[in-house]
Amino acid sequence: MRISIGSIDELPALAAKIKNEYPSKIIAFYGAMGVGKTTFIKSLCIELGVDASEICSPTYGLVNEYEADDRQVVYHFDFYRLKDENEAFDMGYENYFYSNHYCFIEWPEKIANLLPEKMLKIHIESENHSRIFTIEEI
Numbered sequence: 001m002r003i004s005i006g007s008i009d010e011l012p013a014l015a016a017k018i019k020n021e022y023p024s025k026i027i028a029f030y031g032a033m034g035v036g037k038t039t040f041i042k043s044l045c046i047e048l049g050v051d052a053s054e055i056c057s058p059t060y061g062l063v064n065e066y067e068a069d070d071r072q073v074v075y076h077f078d079f080y081r082l083k084d085e086n087e088a089f090d091m092g093y094e095n096y097f098y099s100n101h102y103c104f105i106e107w108p109e110k111i112a113n114l115l116p117e118k119m120l121k122i123h124i125e126s127e128n129h130s131r132i133f134t135i136e137e138i
Contacts (some may be wrong), residue, residue: 001136002133004127005131011039014041015040015047019044019047020055022120024120025101026105027102027120028115028119029104029120029122030108030109030121030122033082037106040124041106042055045066045104049072051066051085061109064076072102074103074104075099076104076106079106079108079110079111080110081084082106085113097116098116119138121138122134
């Protein structure tokens with residue numbers, strides 16, 4: 001599925017669509033630096049009931065943990081600064097990915113060999129003044 005977003009104001013509706021139409025709790029976000037991955041993850045977290053003031057990029061800590069509605073846990077990963085996949089092993093990535101909690105993964109290409117077989121891939125591209133979201137269930 002391909003969706004074009006012309007304004008940041010359209011992100012909450014897209015977040016609701018993802019939450020309601022895709023059962024996968026593991027979502028990998030692909031796209032260039034500054035394309036809006038963290039901004040969209042914030043919309044998804046808010047849709048799940050996370051307090052907006054708690055949501056920020058985990059660039060230096062690799063993972064942030066948020067509490068959503070119904071005590072659901074959301075893990076937000078940013079693997080941009082990973083030097084190799086061993087760092088993901090060291091942090092115990094499998095405890096997160098196989099916890100049955102939401103896992104939102106920025107820079108998943110850094111851990112391509114460790115990603116679960118079943119997940120949702122969201123590619124975000126900038127085109128003119130729009131963002132193009134390509135959503136793929138694998």
